[in-house]
Amino acid sequence: MPATATSSHRRAVRWAAVWLVMVTLGSLGHWLFWINTPANDGPLTAEWLRRAANLVFFPSAPFALLASIGLDIWGARPLLTAILLHAMTWTTLLTTLAIVLRARARLVKPPANAQPTPPSRGISRRRLLVDASLGTATIASAGPIVHGVIDTSFDLRVERYTVRLPRLPKAFAGLRIVQLSDTHLGPRIPAAFIRRAVTTALDLSPDLILLTGDYVHNGERQIAPAAELFEPLVRSGRPVVGVLGNHDWYANGPLMSRALGDLGVAMVDNARTFLDPDTRTLRPDPIGLCLAGLGDLKTDRIDPARALDGVPDDLVRLVLAHNPDTAELPHVVAGPRIDLMISGHYHGGQIKLPLLGHPVLRSPHGAKYIQGLVQGPACQVLISRGVGMSILPIRLGVRPEVVEVTLLPDA
Ligand SMILES: [Fe+2]
Known part of the structure; x- marks a missing residue:
C-alpha cells in the first residue's frame, strides 16, 4: 500500500475514534443526567461533575432544540434518540473541523513559485498569521461558552x-x-x-x-x-x-x-x-x-x-x-x-x-x-x-x- 494511502487511512481511523468517543460520552451523559435522572444524592450530583457534563452536552444543544429534545420531549425511545442526537452533533462538528483544518493546510502551504523555507527560519509568516487568526476566532467563540457553562451558570449571587x-x-x-x-x-x-x-x-x-x-x-x-x-x-x-x-x-x-x-x-x-x-x-x-x-x-x-x-x-x-x-x-x-x-x-x-x-x-x-x-x-x-x-x-x-x-x- 502506498505511504499516502496508509497515512490517510490512519487519519480516518483517528477521526472515527474521536467521533465514537464523543458520541458515546454524550449519549451516556444524556442517559445518566437527562433521561434516567439518577438519585439526587451520591457522586453523580457533585456540582463539578454536572458542570463538566453540561459542557459535554453543550455542542448538542442547538440540535436538541431543533428536535424539541432541548425542551425535554424525548419520545418513546429516549436512548436511541440521544445516540442519534450525538451522532448528528459530532458528525457535523468534526466535519466542520476537518474542513477548517484542510482550509488551513491550503492557506499555510507556500505558493508553488516561493523559495523553500530553510528549516532554521522556523514557522513561516503565513503560517503564523493563519494560526493566529484561527486561534483568536476559536478563543473568541468557545471561551465565553466554556466560561458560561462551567462558571457563570453556577456563580450564585x-x-x-x-x-x-x-x-x-x-x-x-x-x-x-x-x-x-x-x-x-x-x-x-x-x-x-x-x-x-x-x-x-x-x-x-x-x-x-x-x-x-x-x-x-x-x-x-x-x-x-x-x-x-x-x-x-x-x-x-x-x-x-x-x-x-x-x-x-x-x-x-x-x-x-x-x-x-x-x-x-x-x-x-x-x-x-x-x-x-x-x-x-x-x-x-x-x-x-x-x-x-x-x-x-x-x-x-x-x-x-x-x-x-x-x-x-x-x-x-x-x-x-x-x-x-x-x-x-x-x-x-x-x-x-x-x-x-x-x-x-x-x-x-x-x-x-x-x-x-x-x-x-x-x-x-x-x-x-x-x-x-x-x-x-x-x-x-x-x-x-x-x-x-x-x-x-x-x-x-x-x-x-x-x-x-x-x-x-x-x-
Ligand atoms: Fe424556570
Missing part, C-alpha cells in the same frame, strides 16, 4: 432590593424577605447547587421566605427530592410560602404542591395566607400582611378574586406569581389591588448578548419582565433571575441569584 409600600404598617417596616425561584432540580442542576442556594438564603436570616416555582425540571421522580431540599428552610422556623411554576405542572402540579405542603410550605396558588405582625408566623385569618398567590400563566388558571376577595383593604398584599407576565393580564389589572407581585420564570433571559439582548427566553412584553424591580400596569413586580436553568445548559452574562427584599413604608 445575592441580589438586594428595597421596596417601598405606601400601606406598610410599622410592624413590618424593615421586614426582610428572601426569594428562591426556578431551582430546576434535574439534568442541568444538581441537588448540591440547590442546597448551596438554600444555605445562602438561611445565612441571610430572613423574616419570611418565598418560593416562586419550577422546583423540578422534567419529571415526577424529581418531585420528592426537590421538595426535600427546602426542608432546612421550614426547619429554621421561618414562614415559607410558595406557588407552582410551569415545570412543576409539566411534572405533576398537585403532587409537587402536596410534597411541599406536607413539608410545611404554605402553598398559595389562587389562595392566601397571612403573616401575623406580632409572632411573624402564618395564620389563616386576615391580619398583618396578606401573602397571596396566583396560578401559573401557562399551565394553571389565574384567579385573583379567589386569592384576594375579602382581604381587608388596609392590608398590604404581596402576590406570588411564577410568570411575571401575569401582571399584564386584563383581569389581574382590573382585579383586586396588589401591592407587590413577586415572580421568576425567565431566568433573567439566561443568555444576554451584546446588541442581541436576550435571544433565548423571551417575554411577550420584551425585556420588561426579564429581571429586576419594574412597574407593571397595576403594581410593582419583582422578578428573580432564578437559581437554575432550562432549555440550554448555560447562563451567559446572567448569573443565578438569591433575592433579598427589604420592605419599607413609603417615604
Whole structure:
C-alpha cells in the first residue's frame, strides 16, 4: 500500500475514534443526567461533575432544540434518540473541523513559485498569521461558552432590593424577605447547587421566605427530592410560602404542591395566607400582611378574586406569581389591588448578548419582565433571575441569584 494511502487511512481511523468517543460520552451523559435522572444524592450530583457534563452536552444543544429534545420531549425511545442526537452533533462538528483544518493546510502551504523555507527560519509568516487568526476566532467563540457553562451558570449571587409600600404598617417596616425561584432540580442542576442556594438564603436570616416555582425540571421522580431540599428552610422556623411554576405542572402540579405542603410550605396558588405582625408566623385569618398567590400563566388558571376577595383593604398584599407576565393580564389589572407581585420564570433571559439582548427566553412584553424591580400596569413586580436553568445548559452574562427584599413604608 502506498505511504499516502496508509497515512490517510490512519487519519480516518483517528477521526472515527474521536467521533465514537464523543458520541458515546454524550449519549451516556444524556442517559445518566437527562433521561434516567439518577438519585439526587451520591457522586453523580457533585456540582463539578454536572458542570463538566453540561459542557459535554453543550455542542448538542442547538440540535436538541431543533428536535424539541432541548425542551425535554424525548419520545418513546429516549436512548436511541440521544445516540442519534450525538451522532448528528459530532458528525457535523468534526466535519466542520476537518474542513477548517484542510482550509488551513491550503492557506499555510507556500505558493508553488516561493523559495523553500530553510528549516532554521522556523514557522513561516503565513503560517503564523493563519494560526493566529484561527486561534483568536476559536478563543473568541468557545471561551465565553466554556466560561458560561462551567462558571457563570453556577456563580450564585445575592441580589438586594428595597421596596417601598405606601400601606406598610410599622410592624413590618424593615421586614426582610428572601426569594428562591426556578431551582430546576434535574439534568442541568444538581441537588448540591440547590442546597448551596438554600444555605445562602438561611445565612441571610430572613423574616419570611418565598418560593416562586419550577422546583423540578422534567419529571415526577424529581418531585420528592426537590421538595426535600427546602426542608432546612421550614426547619429554621421561618414562614415559607410558595406557588407552582410551569415545570412543576409539566411534572405533576398537585403532587409537587402536596410534597411541599406536607413539608410545611404554605402553598398559595389562587389562595392566601397571612403573616401575623406580632409572632411573624402564618395564620389563616386576615391580619398583618396578606401573602397571596396566583396560578401559573401557562399551565394553571389565574384567579385573583379567589386569592384576594375579602382581604381587608388596609392590608398590604404581596402576590406570588411564577410568570411575571401575569401582571399584564386584563383581569389581574382590573382585579383586586396588589401591592407587590413577586415572580421568576425567565431566568433573567439566561443568555444576554451584546446588541442581541436576550435571544433565548423571551417575554411577550420584551425585556420588561426579564429581571429586576419594574412597574407593571397595576403594581410593582419583582422578578428573580432564578437559581437554575432550562432549555440550554448555560447562563451567559446572567448569573443565578438569591433575592433579598427589604420592605419599607413609603417615604
Ligand atoms: Fe424556570
